[in-house]
Amino acid sequence: SQTIHQWPATLVQPVGSPLSLECTVEGTSNPNLYWYRQAAGRGLQLLFYSVGIGQISSEVPQNLSASRPQDRQFILSSKKLLLSDSGFYLCAWRYPGHPSSNYGYTFGSGTRLTVV
């Protein structure tokens, strides 16, 4: 079966510090991978998505970047965090191919980032 791992669960970082959040998927090959951010009491905003190794698409210009060094690894980074980067970060994967996949997305358990 497929599983998605995301860590750390909670993170408190000072303004100006770097960030690295990691997500890995097991049990599938060549998944589509996604990073979303959820602000308190709000819906999910897509930040980045990847359809293959080294292929990153950014949805929102911001202080963050993403990388996919391996097929099932997706990393969210920042060189210098801002207060506005605080939020709940979620990694997700889905099967590629026809968009009418009946599996939807599978989300990780999320990382709650607080920038102080």
Place this chain on the structure above:
Amino acid sequence: QKEVEQDPGPLSVPEGAIVSLNCTYSNSAFQYFMWYRQYSRKGPELLMYTYSSGNKEDGRFTAQVDKSSKYISLFIRDSQPSDSATYLCAIEAGGTSYGKLTFGQGTILTVHP
């Protein structure tokens, strides 16, 4: 105008009530419609998925899509305290969208015993 608007709630209902959650969308290119349930401090989990107008039923849950009105709903029958969570509608354009989802802002539901 946001692409997806969701009734923000919050909703508080007694156990056993019928719950109605609603979203509207503006982009007629949207083809695939989902409802996610998110418990506090957890990732969302897929509840219902549909791609056609009409109703889809799964146990106590019914997803309804009206593409002509650009309106989607989720009905929960015989609601239980364990249904207390945030419910998010999500819509996908399909085609070359690469599975990108547009979410509503979520509705917090509390079912009290």
